[in-house]
Amino acid sequence: MSPAALPDAPTFTDRRDAPFHGKDILSVRQFSRQDQEYVLRVAHEMRNLVARIGSFDLCRGKILANLFYEPSTRTSSSFAAAMERLGGSVISINEVRYSSVAKGESLPDTVRTLESYADVLVLRHPEVGAAAQAAHYCKKPVINAGDGVGEHPSQALIDLFTIREELERIDGLTVTLLGDLRYGRTVHSLARLLCSYKVTLRLVSPESLPMPPEICEELRAAGLSFTQHTELDEVLAATDVLYVTRVQKERFADVEAYEAVRGAYVITPETLRAAKPEMIVMHPFPRVGEISMDVDDDPRAAYFRQIEYGLYVRMALVAMVLGRA
Ligand code: CP
Numbered sequence: 001m002s003p004a005a006l007p008d009a010p011t012f013t014d015r016r017d018a019p020f021h022g023k024d025i026l027s028v029r030q031f032s033r034q035d036q037e038y039v040l041r042v043a044h045e046m047r048n049l050v051a052r053i054g055s056f057d058l059c060r061g062k063i064l065a066n067l068f069y070e071p072s073t074r075t076s077s078s079f080a081a082a083m084e085r086l087g088g089s090v091i092s093i094n095e096v097r098y099s100s101v102a103k104g105e106s107l108p109d110t111v112r113t114l115e116s117y118a119d120v121l122v123l124r125h126p127e128v129g130a131a132a133q134a135a136h137y138c139k140k141p142v143i144n145a146g147d148g149v150g151e152h153p154s155q156a157l158i159d160l161f162t163i164r165e166e167l168e169r170i171d172g173l174t175v176t177l178l179g180d181l182r183y184g185r186t187v188h189s190l191a192r193l194l195c196s197y198k199v200t201l202r203l204v205s206p207e208s209l210p211m212p213p214e215i216c217e218e219l220r221a222a223g224l225s226f227t228q229h230t231e232l233d234e235v236l237a238a239t240d241v242l243y244v245t246r247v248q249k250e251r252f253a254d255v256e257a258y259e260a261v262r263g264a265y266v267i268t269p270e271t272l273r274a275a276k277p278e279m280i281v282m283h284p285f286p287r288v289g290e291i292s293m294d295v296d297d298d299p300r301a302a303y304f305r306q307i308e309y310g311l312y313v314r315m316a317l318v319a320m321v322l323g324r325a
Contacts, residue, residue, distance in 0.1 A: 018324075020320040024131075024144075025142075025143045025144060026151070027189075029192060031153075043312040043316040046085075059088040060088065062088040064091070064119070066090060067123050068124045069123075070146065073285075074285060082317075086315055088119075091117060107137075111138045112138065119140055120141045120143065120321055121141070121143070122145050125147050143318075155189065157193070158306065160194075161313050162280075163282075171199065174200040174238050175202070177204065178242060179244055179245035180246065181210055183251035194224065195218065202227055206261040209247070246288050266291070268294060280300055281298075281302060281303065
């Protein structure tokens with residue numbers, strides 16, 4: 001068939017003026033409150049579209065490269081599912097030891113290779129700043145899927161979306177972040193996002209794993225009301241959102257230090273007796289014992305719904321950076 005005889009493919013024009021078109025997503029600090037509300041609106045629309053029609057061709061012909069130097073279940077598979085639902089395709093390098101990285105290839109060379117094939121790159125890496133470094137070398141948008149103990153911006157937007165979908169508001173809530181606040185990148189990103197809202201933040205952690213001082217400084221500078229605790233009992237009854245995190249074993253140099261704090265907090269049905277009936281329990285997952293499985297059937301357990309919301313937020317982010325939102 002000659003090119004002239006080829007049938008026209010259905011097209012969606014790129015919106016050059018669309019927010020975040022062609023941009024990297026490296027940190028939640030890039031998102032003003034207006035930007036956050038835009039993401040939540042687009043994600044809500046994605047939720048409705050998936051419920052109505054499942055998949056659609058918003059990003060048909062586009063390719064996403066998933067490049068993961070650290071293990072992942074949710075982030076890698078939800079970005080892949082998001083691109084498939086948007087009608088695009090995915091290149092997955094989820095095991096870098098089977099790629100040329102194992103032969104010593106540098107991050108810049110890997111990124112510059114993948115940008116030749118893909119329209120957007122999703123990167124998880126153990127080092128803080130790796131996503132920014134990749135973005136420096138990559139002409140295509142880079143989405144930070146977690147850089148060491150740094151940030152996990154798409155997860156924080158999912159967390160915000162979960163709160164909004166579940167409780168229909170964010171302003172006025174008391175949010176308690178529980179567990180490993182020192183190494184947990186999801187709580188670093190979420191705390192920063194919450195600076196845009198009128199929330200009360202309770203930070204509950206073992207003494208050795210507090211929220212880093214630079215993030216506390218950002219909270220203070222934003223005028224956010226927060227207190228720090230080691231006991232959940234002190235704050236649970238007034239909590240609207242209980243965000244539980246895993247102690248990050250892989251970030252400890254010393255196994256004994258990890259063993260000393262692992263299991264510091266375990267949420268059980270007994271714990272929830274002291275909580276509000278309309279409180280929600282969130283967790284970015286994976287969980288390794290911080291929330292008993294006996295809690296899963298409690299309607300307040302929002303963590304599996306939170307995982308589903310991840311699909312809609314990542315669909316929104318991919319469509320946004322590709323100019324299709
Ligand atoms: N929440 C999260 O980042 O999960 P994964 O490590 O499975 O991607």
